[in-house]
Amino acid sequence: xxxxxxxxSTLSVQEGDSAVxxxxxxxxxxxxxxxxxxxxxxxxxxxxxxxxxxxxxxDQRIAVTLNKTAKHFSLHITETQPEDSAVYFCAAxxxxxxxxxxxxxxxTRLLVSx
Amino acid sequence: KAGVTxxxxxxxxxxxxxxxxxxxxxxxxxxxxxxxQTPGQGLQFLFxxxxxxQRNKGNFPGRFSGRQFSNSRSxxxxxxxxxxxxxxxxxxxxxxxxxxxxxxxxxxxTRLLVL
Numbered sequence: 661x662x663x664x665x666x667x668x669s670t671l672s673v674q675e676g677d678s679a680v681x682x683x684x685x686x687x688x689x690x691x692x693x694x695x696x697x698x699x700x701x702x703x704x705x706x707x708x709x710x711x712x713x714x715x716x717x718x719d720q721r722i723a724v725t726l727n728k729t730a731k732h733f734s735l736h737i738t739e740t741q742p743e744d745s746a747v748y749f750c751a752a753x754x755x756x757x758x759x760x761x762x763x764x765x766x767x768t769r770l771l772v773s774x
Numbered sequence: 775k776a777g778v779t780x781x782x783x784x785x786x787x788x789x790x791x792x793x794x795x796x797x798x799x800x801x802x803x804x805x806x807x808x809x810x811q812t813p814g815q816g817l818q819f820l821f822x823x824x825x826x827x828q829r830n831k832g833n834f835p836g837r838f839s840g841r842q843f844s845n846s847r848s849x850x851x852x853x854x855x856x857x858x859x860x861x862x863x864x865x866x867x868x869x870x871x872x873x874x875x876x877x878x879x880x881x882x883x884t885r886l887l888v889l
Binding site for chain 1: 778807809816817819822824829830832864875876877878879880881882883
């Protein structure tokens, strides 16, 4: 079945460093890859997404890259700040019975120390 | 626009009881998806409703069910609660386009504790 693997499960960085989270998906038909940030006590919040016809997308300090051949996509956060500390989830959109649903990775807990 | 709202935010039930959770999507969104989030299993897809019809379903037992009303508000029901049903239940709304690669917007979730 469809599967999304996410690494690392935890990531500790110093403020100002960069952070990279990587995901691998199994279904070659996947065409949409969002990233969500979840803070304690809140629901996941979309921070950036990318579609299969694009290789890279950037939004200020956040960027996402997609390698369709290798079925890899990654989240890059530059100049990290303490408020970036949260759990980050990647997801892939899977076409199932003619309709799309999101399959999520297992999450990465990012801790940014001042 | 107002975001996705979920009620109640917290709930405590005992084994064997049933529970109903509610979700109001973003205005204009016709698709509502439900997810179960636990520390061990992560975010697991339960089902999706569009125009009052379930059009996608995850691998959960029949104790988990849902429905959607004409105003796109959705409810999910869990019958005969088990301890393992303790989780954060999230709903997400999206416009409902079939092949769009849709962005889903999540609510804050309902935290259910089964004792």
